[in-house]
Amino acid sequence: MPTPTDVVEALLFASDTPLEAERIREVLELGDTDEARALVDELRVRYEKEDRALAVVEVGGGYRMVTRPQIAPWLMRLAKTRTKARLSRPALETLAIIAYRQPVSRPEVDAVRGVNSEGVLDSLLERRLLRVAGRKEAPGRPFLYETTREFLVAFGLRDLNDLPKVEGELVIPEVGVAPNGQAQAEQDPGPGGADVTARS
Amino acid sequence: MTTASSESPSSNLLTLRVGQFEGPLDLLLHLCRTNEIDLAALPVRAITDQYLAHLEALEFQDLETAGAYLVMAATLIYLKSKLLVPPDENDEQLDEEGEALRHELEERLREYARIKVLGSWLAEQEAQQALVWGRTGSELPPPDDVPLEDLSVHQLERAIKRLISEQARRRPREVQPEPMSLLERMTEILTVLRDTWSLLFSSLTGGERRRPEIVVTLLAVLELVRLGRIRTQQTELFGDIVIERREDGPGDNVPLTADSDLQGGTTVADSH
Numbered sequence: 097m098p099t100p101t102d103v104v105e106a107l108l109f110a111s112d113t114p115l116e117a118e119r120i121r122e123v124l125e126l127g128d129t130d131e132a133r134a135l136v137d138e139l140r141v142r143y144e145k146e147d148r149a150l151a152v153v154e155v156g157g158g159y160r161m162v163t164r165p166q167i168a169p170w171l172m173r174l175a176k177t178r179t180k181a182r183l184s185r186p187a188l189e190t191l192a193i194i195a196y197r198q199p200v201s202r203p204e205v206d207a208v209r210g211v212n213s214e215g216v217l218d219s220l221l222e223r224r225l226l227r228v229a230g231r232k233e234a235p236g237r238p239f240l241y242e243t244t245r246e247f248l249v250a251f252g253l254r255d256l257n258d259l260p261k262v263e264g265e266l267v268i269p270e271v272g273v274a275p276n277g278q279a280q281a282e283q284d285p286g287p288g289g290a291d292v293t294a295r296s
Numbered sequence: 297m298t299t300a301s302s303e304s305p306s307s308n309l310l311t312l313r314v315g316q317f318e319g320p321l322d323l324l325l326h327l328c329r330t331n332e333i334d335l336a337a338l339p340v341r342a343i344t345d346q347y348l349a350h351l352e353a354l355e356f357q358d359l360e361t362a363g364a365y366l367v368m369a370a371t372l373i374y375l376k377s378k379l380l381v382p383p384d385e386n387d388e389q390l391d392e393e394g395e396a397l398r399h400e401l402e403e404r405l406r407e408y409a410r411i412k413v414l415g416s417w418l419a420e421q422e423a424q425q426a427l428v429w430g431r432t433g434s435e436l437p438p439p440d441d442v443p444l445e446d447l448s449v450h451q452l453e454r455a456i457k458r459l460i461s462e463q464a465r466r467r468p469r470e471v472q473p474e475p476m477s478l479l480e481r482m483t484e485i486l487t488v489l490r491d492t493w494s495l496l497f498s499s500l501t502g503g504e505r506r507r508p509e510i511v512v513t514l515l516a517v518l519e520l521v522r523l524g525r526i527r528t529q530q531t532e533l534f535g536d537i538v539i540e541r542r543e544d545g546p547g548d549n550v551p552l553t554a555d556s557d558l559q560g561g562t563t564v565a566d567s568h
Contacts, residue, residue, distance in 0.1 A: 165427035180426040192414035211319035251421040
């Protein structure tokens with residue numbers, strides 16, 4: 097007789113999208129989602145103890161069965177590729193803007209980047225990392241964009257709260273600073289001034 | 297400073313490649329970083345000169361990108377001019393305007409710097425995820441109710457566009473292989489016969505040979521018989537033709553073209 101943990105293992109194996117605790121509860125007819133989570137944890141412990149090639153991770157609001165990073169060299173050989181396709185720098189920065197400010201329209205994205213983002217947005221929509229969230233009630237009624245679950249999965253995030261918090265707001269200087277155009281490096285806390293710390 | 301590491305600070309700024317920058321803000325930020333400038337105290341004069349120097353070195357792919365760079369250049373020049381002209385005490389409004397502009401520019405730069413840091417954080421996350429494989433397709437039947445929140449009009453639009461373009465695309469024309477010339481075929485048969493005493497006609501026309509080739513092969517065989525180079529036998533009606541080498545015939549040194557009427561790349565046109 098399979099144990100509930102065995103069933104959870106099979107459910108995760110059969111799913112191609114992150115499996116929510118609620119769905120596990122539903123399928124196994126459990127009392128609440130905490131029970132479902134406990135079963136997943138049990139499975140996770142089992143994998144870790146046995147040093148298995150698979151692991152259970154929590155991404156995109158659900159659980160997912162994935163291979164361990166240590167297995168990557170063999171999988172790449174199997175796939176006959178050296179790396180998976182990666183996003184370009186403009187694409188990543190556009191995603192960052194949208195992830196933090198969603199829902200956000202293209203003009204707003206353009207304003208932050210200082211360039212037209214149409215092409216980048218299109219390819220991100222194509223890859224389903226973004227979706228249209230509606231229209232902004234502004235002149236031209238531009239589309240509003242937001243990130244998708246695929247975005248969370250692609251970047252290994254449980255939810256948007258997993259995004260790092262942006263710290264290090266710089267104090268806006270007083271009027272008339274740097275009239276001689278000299279770089280004031282001595283008080284420089286580092287250009288950019290934005291520090292990123294991953295939320296634990 | 298995660299992003300700074302990706303751009304090597306260069307003392308000779310004008311050697312920077314075209315296309316290294318994503319936009320005017322990116323260029324400006326780069327200038328600030330290479331000069332170790334605090335964004336909070338943007339030295340407008342120095343940065344304007346450097347920015348304009350870069351602008352001359354850049355090549356633009358399209359007008360819109362060029363425009364974005366030029367707008368930034370105009371802003372910088374305006375701000376610089378404000379610094380050069382002694383403040384007019386009678387016109388405070390103009391002063392405030394310049395200050396607000398400068399303020400806004402600094403704000404935007406700072407915001408952009410933040411986004412760059414976040415972008416590289418995402419890149420690191422992506423790199424980690426690249427080492428991990430999960431199921432991408434499931435053999436489970438699709439659920440009865442497709443979650444509509446994952447769909448958008450854009451997908452419908454793309455589907456339609458794809459359909460239309462597929463319809464519009466013309467089917468590839470079938471290219472006929474150029475039929476072998478009679479002379480080539482004759483040479484081929486003789487070459488095979490050099491190593492063996494006899495061969496079957498079917499072995500010459502087997503495989504994926506097409507009808508015109510079979511015709512050429514038959515003509516080649518007939519021609520070789522006429523020239524006395526080979527002998528053929530057919531033991532039964534519609535049976536396979538056995539082709540044999542004729543030792544008593546003229547030797548290999550006699551060129552095939554010598555008295556062949558059908559020489560010179562004569563081909564048989566496709567009979568279809």
